[in-house]
Amino acid sequence: MSSDLTPDEVCDPALDQLVAERLEVVRERIRLAGGIGVEVLPVTKTFPPAACWAAFRAGCSAVGENYAQEVVAKFGAQRSLPFGVHFIGQLQTNKVRLLAPLVTCYETIDRESVLREVAKRVPGAAVLVQVNTSSEPGKGGCAIDQVPELVERAVAAGLRVRGLMTVGPTVGGPEDARPGFRAVRALCDSLSLEVCSMGMTADLDVAVQEGATEVRVGSALFGGRPPAARAVR
Numbered sequence: 585m586s587s588d589l590t591p592d593e594v595c596d597p598a599l600d601q602l603v604a605e606r607l608e609v610v611r612e613r614i615r616l617a618g619g620i621g622v623e624v625l626p627v628t629k630t631f632p633p634a635a636c637w638a639a640f641r642a643g644c645s646a647v648g649e650n651y652a653q654e655v656v657a658k659f660g661a662q663r664s665l666p667f668g669v670h671f672i673g674q675l676q677t678n679k680v681r682l683l684a685p686l687v688t689c690y691e692t693i694d695r696e697s698v699l700r701e702v703a704k705r706v707p708g709a710a711v712l713v714q715v716n717t718s719s720e721p722g723k724g725g726c727a728i729d730q731v732p733e734l735v736e737r738a739v740a741a742g743l744r745v746r747g748l749m750t751v752g753p754t755v756g757g758p759e760d761a762r763p764g765f766r767a768v769r770a771l772c773d774s775l776s777l778e779v780c781s782m783g784m785t786a787d788l789d790v791a792v793q794e795g796a797t798e799v800r801v802g803s804a805l806f807g808g809r810p811p812a813a814r815a816v817r
C-alpha cells in the first residue's frame with residue numbers, strides 16, 4: 585500500500601469531489617434527524633489511503649479503521665498525519681503495540697485486559713468504552729451493567745475516557761437499534777461522558793435522533809466493501 589506517499593501524491597481529485605459530495609448528503613441526513621455538531625467519523629477500512637485523505641480534505645478530522653495490520657500498512661511509514669485515526673475494530677491485546685504510534689482514540693475498550701494493555705503502551709490514551717446492547721454472540725462490547733465499573737477502572741488506569749461506543753444489532757432494521765442507542769446515550773449522561781459514538785450508514789438517522797455525538801460512516805461515503813470485510817464486531 586502507498587503508505588510512504590506524501591499528501592499531494594495521494595491526492596485523487598475525482599475521489600475528493602465524490603467524497604465531499606457524499607459527506608454533504610450524510611450531513612443533510614444528520615440535519616434532518618435534528619443533529620447539531622455531530623461528528624462524522626469516516627470509516628476507511630478496506631479503502632486505500634486516498635480515501636482517508638479525501639475525507640480529511642472534505643473536512644473530517646479523523647478516520648476510523650478496524651484492522652491493526654491494515655492501519656500499519658496504510659500509515660506506518662508516515663512521520664505524522666494531519667488527521668486522527670480512531671480504532672473501531674475488535675481490539676486484541678497483542679495488537680496494541682503495533683497501533684500505539686498511530687491510533688489517536690481507541691473506541692473499543694470492552695474488557696479489563698485490553699484496558700490494561702492500552703494504559704501500559706499508551707499512557708493517558710483517549711478511549712471510548714464499547715457497549716454491547718444487543719447481546720449478540722461474537723460481538724464486541726461489555727454488557728450495559730458492566731459499563732460504570734469498566735469506566736471507573738479505565739480512569740483509575742490513567743486513560744482519558746471520552747465516552748461510549750456501540751454498534752447496532754446486525755439483524756433487523758434501523759428501528760431495532762433505537763432502544764440500545766437510547767440506553768447508551770442515557771448511560772453517557774449519567775456518567776457525564778461527552779462522546780456518544782453510535783450509528784453507521786444504515787442507522788445513523790436513528791442514532792442521531794437518540795443523541796449520538798459521533799456517527800461512524802463507511803459505505804455512504806466510499807461505496808460498498810467486499811463481503812468479507814463487511815462484518816462488524
Ligand SMILES: *Cc1c(COP(=O)(O)O)cnc(C)c1O
Pocket residue numbers: 627629650672673751783784785786800801802803804814815816817
Ligand atoms: C465498518 C464499520 C462502520 C461503518 O459501517 P458502514 O455500514 O459502512 O457505514 C461503523 N462502525 C464500525 C464498528 C464498523 O466496523
